[in-house]
Amino acid sequence: MNAARYGPVRMSGELSGQVAIVTGGASGIGAATAALLAEAGAAVVVADLNAAKDGVGRFVQHDVTNEHSWQALLADVLKGEGRLDIMVNNAGITGGAGNVESTDVATWQRVQAVNSEGVFLGCKYAIQGMKRTGPNKARSKGSIVNLSSVAGLQAGAGAIAYTASKGAVRLLSKSVALYCAEQKYDIRGNSVHPGGVDTPIFDPLWQMVGREPGKAFLDARHPIGHMAAPTEIGEVILWLASDRSGFVTGAEIAADGGLTTGLMRRQPFVAPR
Amino acid sequence: MSRLADKVVLISGGASGIGAATARLVVREGGKAVLADRDGAKGRALARELGDAVLFAPLDVTDETAWNKAVAATVETFGSLHGLLNAAGVGVRNSIEDCSLAEYRRVNDINGLGTFLGCQAAIPAMKQAGGGSIVNISSVLGLRGASYAMAYCASKGAVRLLTKHVALHCAQMKYGIRCNSVHPGYIDTPMIAPRLDQPVGNMSGRQWLEELHPLGRLGRAEEVAAMILFLLSDESSFSTGSEFVCDGGLTA
Numbered sequence: 392m393n394a395a396r397y398g399p400v401r402m403s404g405e406l407s408g409q410v411a412i413v414t415g416g417a418s419g420i421g422a423a424t425a426a427l428l429a430e431a432g433a434a435v436v437v438a439d440l441n442a443a444k445d446g447v448g449r450f451v452q453h454d455v456t457n458e459h460s461w462q463a464l465l466a467d468v469l470k471g472e473g474r475l476d477i478m479v480n481n482a483g484i485t486g487g488a489g490n491v492e493s494t495d496v497a498t499w500q501r502v503q504a505v506n507s508e509g510v511f512l513g514c515k516y517a518i519q520g521m522k523r524t525g526p527n528k529a530r531s532k533g534s535i536v537n538l539s540s541v542a543g544l545q546a547g548a549g550a551i552a553y554t555a556s557k558g559a560v561r562l563l564s565k566s567v568a569l570y571c572a573e574q575k576y577d578i579r580g581n582s583v584h585p586g587g588v589d590t591p592i593f594d595p596l597w598q599m600v601g602r603e604p605g606k607a608f609l610d611a612r613h614p615i616g617h618m619a620a621p622t623e624i625g626e627v628i629l630w631l632a633s634d635r636s637g638f639v640t641g642a643e644i645a646a647d648g649g650l651t652t653g654l655m656r657r658q659p660f661v662a663p664r
Numbered sequence: 665m666s667r668l669a670d671k672v673v674l675i676s677g678g679a680s681g682i683g684a685a686t687a688r689l690v691v692r693e694g695g696k697a698v699l700a701d702r703d704g705a706k707g708r709a710l711a712r713e714l715g716d717a718v719l720f721a722p723l724d725v726t727d728e729t730a731w732n733k734a735v736a737a738t739v740e741t742f743g744s745l746h747g748l749l750n751a752a753g754v755g756v757r758n759s760i761e762d763c764s765l766a767e768y769r770r771v772n773d774i775n776g777l778g779t780f781l782g783c784q785a786a787i788p789a790m791k792q793a794g795g796g797s798i799v800n801i802s803s804v805l806g807l808r809g810a811s812y813a814m815a816y817c818a819s820k821g822a823v824r825l826l827t828k829h830v831a832l833h834c835a836q837m838k839y840g841i842r843c844n845s846v847h848p849g850y851i852d853t854p855m856i857a858p859r860l861d862q863p864v865g866n867m868s869g870r871q872w873l874e875e876l877h878p879l880g881r882l883g884r885a886e887e888v889a890a891m892i893l894f895l896l897s898d899e900s901s902f903s904t905g906s907e908f909v910c911d912g913g914l915t916a
Contacts, residue, residue, distance in 0.1 A: 458765050491784055491787065491826075491829060491830045491833050491834075492784065492787060492788075492833070494784075496728055499777060499780060500777075508768060508772075511760075511763075515761065519761075542825070546825055546829040546905065549829070550829075551780065551826055551829045551830070554825045554829045555776055555822035556822065557825065558806075558822045558824050558826065559772065561821050562805070562806060562818055562820065562821030563760075563809075563814055563817055565808065565810075565817065566760065566809040566810055566814040566817045566818070567760045568809065569809050569810065570759045570761070573811045641809055
């Protein structure tokens with residue numbers, strides 16, 4: 392890579408003057424992303440139900456399913472940080488492992504409320520905030536990054552309510568991208584589809600089978616040979632948040648170690664029968 | 665013709681559009697059809713017209729109890745259930761800025777939750793019948809985004825993926841039940857009728873929609889029904905979890 396031409400790989404200071412909100416930013420992919428955005432110079436607002444013990448950025452208590460909570464968050468950020476450039480809609484739940492036969496309506500609605508409605512509201516209020524503050528001198532654009540999943544690409548990975556919600560995020564992200572392009576808002580929108588990431592989302596599984604055997608099983612499922620560290624997904628989000636991805640909008644970016652890519656001569660994983 | 669001889673198919677949204685066209689084809693191919701719809705007047709009229717092979721059942725797809733009643737009525741009348749077509753749906757124009765949370769939820773409840781509940785209600789009856797075929801109507805807007813149909817796109821993306829879940833679950837459980845999604849382009853049905861008169865730029869709504877399709881016209885409900893019939897019948901016995909596109913080339 393020609394460093395002189397493309398600049399340093401690290402983005403130190405590259406996002407200075409910019410303001411980012413990360414929902415679910417107190418743990419997992421969200422916390423790793425918040426740290427990377429802060430390291431790149433952005434002022435980061437961590438919006439989550441509970442604060443992390445030693446998280447970066449400014450914490451704001453927030454419930455993604457509640458529209459009033461979104462209005463309050465946006466007002467708070469515009470007052471506190473003065474602008475909004477980057478929105479990472481990361482908060483999500485699995486809702487357990489229910490299949491089409493075992494999932495009840497209440498579980499379905501709860502998962503859609505967080506994963507689908509929460510991202511819808513996140514995009515809606517992000518656009519409001521980004522429009523209101525107008526172009527940044529150092530940067531004219533806004534970027535919305537929505538966390539879908541490999542379960543938004545293929546069904547093998549998830550419960551039905553989770554899978555449906557991530558399919559919704561995948562398509563609504565494209566609609567947001569096209570709408571903002573059509574309105575000439577200079578706001579990009581993309582979805583990220585992580586494979587297995589070593590975050591607290593797997594705690595219930597670790598409790599069932601033990602962390603080491605569970606992780607070895609999931610490592611072997613990914614053609615690349617391991618689960619992702621949260622930072623590996625955070626790097627993708629950081630890239631999408633920055634102007635380095637300036638021509639990327641409406642795209643679905645898989646960061647899944649090859650999980651959804653196709654067939655190999657030696658299958659890394661055979662589904663239990 | 666008897667491509668569906670003695671097969672019983674439950675059709676949500678069976679009173680009009682793609683659902684009604686499929687019902688006609690099911691009957692023509694020797695099957696029985698249950699028209700499950702909110703519109704009782706239209707549904708009963710079509711059921712009368714098509715004769716003894718057709719039953720009407722009132723159905724609000726967001727109501728779990730109504731689904732169970734519709735499946736029970738199907739089994740009571742025709743003895744079993746082999747096919748389910750989830751055709752009920754709403755098409756709504758809205759953008760990320762003008763869509764309210766209530767409207768987002770309404771569209772996703774009818775198109776997303778409604779399809780999920782249909783699959784859930786049908787599976788036990790299909791297991792008893794020794795297998796079956798579920799066809800879920802998604803859309804080209806479950807494959808591509810649209811600046812003017814945000815909530816609809818989200819709901820059809822959900823249908824696209826939940827279909828794959830149902831297919832894999834039933835395969836793993838060895839139920840003999842297949843599940844596929846159909847992705848129509850703009851079809852000349854009551855759902856898009858309001859759009860035909862709304863001009864876009866210097867084109868009529870109809871012209872604008874026609875020009876989206878490389879074939880230069882809207883689709884006909886019968887053309888989608890023909891694809892659905894293939895999926896409901898045993899002719900498609902090795903297809904499951906797949907996306908069947910019927911869009912006049914729109915996504916090409």
